Amino acid sequence: MSALTVIAVVSLLGWVWLLLAQGMFWRTDVRLPPRAVPPAWPSVAVVVPARDEAEVLPVSLPSLLAQEYPGRAEVFLVDDGSSDGTGELARALSAERGGLPLTVTSPGEPPAGWTGKLWAVRHGVAAATAAYAPEYLLLTDADIAHEPDSLRELVAAAHGSGTDVVSQMARLRVATAWERLIVPAFVYFFAQLYPFRWIARPRGRTAAAAGGCVLIRRAAAERAGLPDSIRQAVIDDVALARAVKRSGGTVWLGLAERVDSVRPYPRLSQLWRMVSRSAYAQLRHNPLLLAGTLLGLALVYVVPPVAAVGGAVAGRWTLCAVGAVAWAVMTGTYLPMLRYYRQPLWLAPLLPFTASLYAAMTADSAVQHYRGRGAAWKGRTYAKPEREREPEGPVTTERP
Structure with a gap:
């Protein structure tokens, strides 16, 4: 031979x-875990770090404001030093569309040792905690659009499964030839590195989340020291999941059906x-x-x-x-x-x-x-x- x-x-x-x-x-049937209606719907703060997101915000932010959630929920958009009017646009969208209460705030430039996104998340979580100490935090990116029942389904899944982190990998946009060639493979390779079934094992070592849609119990975040404990992480979603598992928490990750990324990547260079x-x-x-x-x-x-x-x-x-x-x-x-x-x-x-x-x-x-x-x-x-x-x-x- x-x-x-x-x-x-x-x-x-x-x-x-x-x-x-x-x-x-390689299987794509890992969707939200069993859902159960809680006796009383817990409060949730939706934290959205945003830096120069005026292009996608008109699609993504109204979908958050329109969430049909039975409990208390508010949106905290953290304008991370944008130069394109992201904060002003967010306020205008809220005034025009209504829906969930919106707070727009800005943390200033991140100090040394922090990534901009995690510094913005820290600021948003602190603002929500000072306002009403929510039981859950939904960390979602500014380019992610949610169907009206997305938040309700996420909370029901977390309650039904008893999981500290429920994360969904948003369906990325696939419209151009390059997106068709590269985007599905991106998710395929990610699942190969971090098999979703292994992530869900309470005592398993594999840990990952998808940063575009992460629902986390605030108590679990505090126990893991988040986001301070991962403040330097460039791949913050994986670092978050690892920190939660190290602190004794549980993580679930799967593919989304009603959460979509609206950011276009039409060219190979992007x-x-x-x-x-x-x-x-x-x-x-x-x-x-x-x-x-x-x-x-x-x-x-x-x-x-x-x-x-x-x-x-x-x-x-x-x-x-x-x-x-x-x-x-x-x-x-x-x-x-x-x-x-x-x-x-x-x-x-x-x-x-x-x-x-x-x-x-x-x-x-x-x-x-x-x-x-x-x-x-x-x-x-x-x-x-x-x-x-x-x-x-x-x-x-x-x-x-």
Whole structure:
């Protein structure tokens, strides 16, 4: 057996392992946990950090103000130094649309050691706590639109499951050719790193959340020291979930049906920045992890089609067969995500190309970091934290 065939066999075995032993990451049926109507609906504060969000706010903010929630709920939009009139627009939308009470506030520039988003979240939580000490906090981004029953369903799920954090991965916009190619794969790769079923295990080590929609008990946030304990985190949603689990709390994450991102990423350059700004932080700014990740992506995603096509061209049919089977398994695991995003299934065999793009984005993230432009977002650049208490990378060493 040639060296190329051995490599292809290793790739195939990797896909068999991913299919059977990686928390069934490829399934898309993880939706809200069992819901139950609480005896009395708890109070909720919706905290929205917003920096230069005037483009998307007319779609997202009215959906929050229109929430049909039986208990007390208020929206706290934190204008994080916007230069496009985000705060004024929010007040105008509230005056025009009505609905839930809206408070617009601004924390000023974040002090050293804080990311802008987490400093804004801290300010919003403090304002809500001073106003009426809500039992729950809904942390949601300014580009996320919610159906009218979203908050009620989230609270009912948290009550019914007894979970401290209920998070939904908003359905991202998929309209252009580049969005179709890259966005479903983004969620697929995320689920592969953080299998949703493993996250829900109370004693499991895997922890993650989706920052666009996080409902958390305020008591659990205080017990975990949030957001102060993760103030330097660029990937704040994963850091939040890890902090909650470390403090003894429970986390649930799944795909959303009625929560959508309205931010457009029509061009490849925009999608590239979205991924590359935090990819190297995901790897804890570690060159060895970067090298291992790039090699792993090549072995798992690039080897199968190369072996299948190259083996057929060269008449090496064993190599071709092994590569084709691995490619078929890969394609099959991607089909459920394409169905979830209502995309054509013929995109599934193109996953190796998309994975190659993600490898290039990850490498570029490291390059930008060493050039002093890492984790750049809306005029701010965040360097590697001086001291990282806990690694930001995935912890997926569990077994079913």
